[in-house]
Amino acid sequence: MNKHKKEENKWKVKGTDLIRWLGLFAIMAGILYIVIQFIHPSDNITSVNSSKWVMVACLTMAMSLFSLIGIIGIYTKQVEETGWLGLIGFVIFSLFWLVSMTFSFNEAFVLPLITNDAPKFVEGIVGLFGENKSEVNLGIFTVLAPIAGLLYMLGGLLLGIATFRARVLPRLAGVLLSFAAVVTLVAAIIPHPFDRILAVPMGLALIWLGYVVWSDTREAP
Numbered sequence: 001m002n003k004h005k006k007e008e009n010k011w012k013v014k015g016t017d018l019i020r021w022l023g024l025f026a027i028m029a030g031i032l033y034i035v036i037q038f039i040h041p042s043d044n045i046t047s048v049n050s051s052k053w054v055m056v057a058c059l060t061m062a063m064s065l066f067s068l069i070g071i072i073g074i075y076t077k078q079v080e081e082t083g084w085l086g087l088i089g090f091v092i093f094s095l096f097w098l099v100s101m102t103f104s105f106n107e108a109f110v111l112p113l114i115t116n117d118a119p120k121f122v123e124g125i126v127g128l129f130g131e132n133k134s135e136v137n138l139g140i141f142t143v144l145a146p147i148a149g150l151l152y153m154l155g156g157l158l159l160g161i162a163t164f165r166a167r168v169l170p171r172l173a174g175v176l177l178s179f180a181a182v183v184t185l186v187a188a189i190i191p192h193p194f195d196r197i198l199a200v201p202m203g204l205a206l207i208w209l210g211y212v213v214w215s216d217t218r219e220a221p
Contacts, residue, residue, distance in 0.1 A: 019213060022073025026210025029066035034203035036060055037196040043126050045119060048111050057108035064100040067206065071097075074209045075159070077216070078168035086162035093155025099148045149184070156181025156202065169212050177205040 040056050041047040075082065075090040082089075106125070115122050120136045128138070128145045160178030164171045180201035187195040 023210045023213030025066045026070025026206045030203040030206030032063035061104035064097045068097040078166040081166035082162035089158030096151035153181045173208045180205045
């Protein structure tokens with residue numbers, strides 16, 4: 001009986017340590033998310049072949065991966081209290097970061113190779129996040145971009161609301177997460193690239209939630 005209890009306590013300690021490290025990934029993701037907005041090159045075909053473009057695309061891919069890992073920790077820390085709302089928000093938000101990694105991989109390792117052979121296609125892909133309209137058929141990317149935006153807003157909103165209701169992590173951090181998700185709607189009236197500033201609240205929310213998860217030493221659920 002005592003041996004079984006010791007084994008159970010050992011796994012709880014290991015689970016707590018693992019979740020804490022996941023929180024650290026959320027912190028790194030938030031920092032990268034903010035920094036990237038201020039170093040991102042212009043969204044045009046002349047930037048695609050530059051080393052800065054590739055570097056930022058790789059950083060964005062890493063940021064998306066860190067975000068995915070980090071929100072696993074944020075969700076797991078409050079998994080019992082958030083219920084179905086938290087699960088739905090977590091799944092939707094996770095899907096966004098997976099889609100984001102797909103776009104970043106494409107920007108880093110595909111677009112620079114086809115700028116000469118398919119310049120119109122490259123301009124169209126880059127223009128999905130700028131103000132340029134595509135002159136060619138972009139296939140699935142035309143649909144994937146707005147879907148990614150919807151996943152970002154809905155996933156962040158629901159996970160933020162679930163965090164607020166769960167009362168495990170700071171409720172104001174949950175409010176910030178929801179606000180950061182829906183404030184992107186303002187991008188419709190802010191010219192690009194000035195709309196990049198709208199990513200800062202999300203970066204701050206990830207840093208805040210990640211820090212609380214990382215600094216909390218309570219046993220994992």
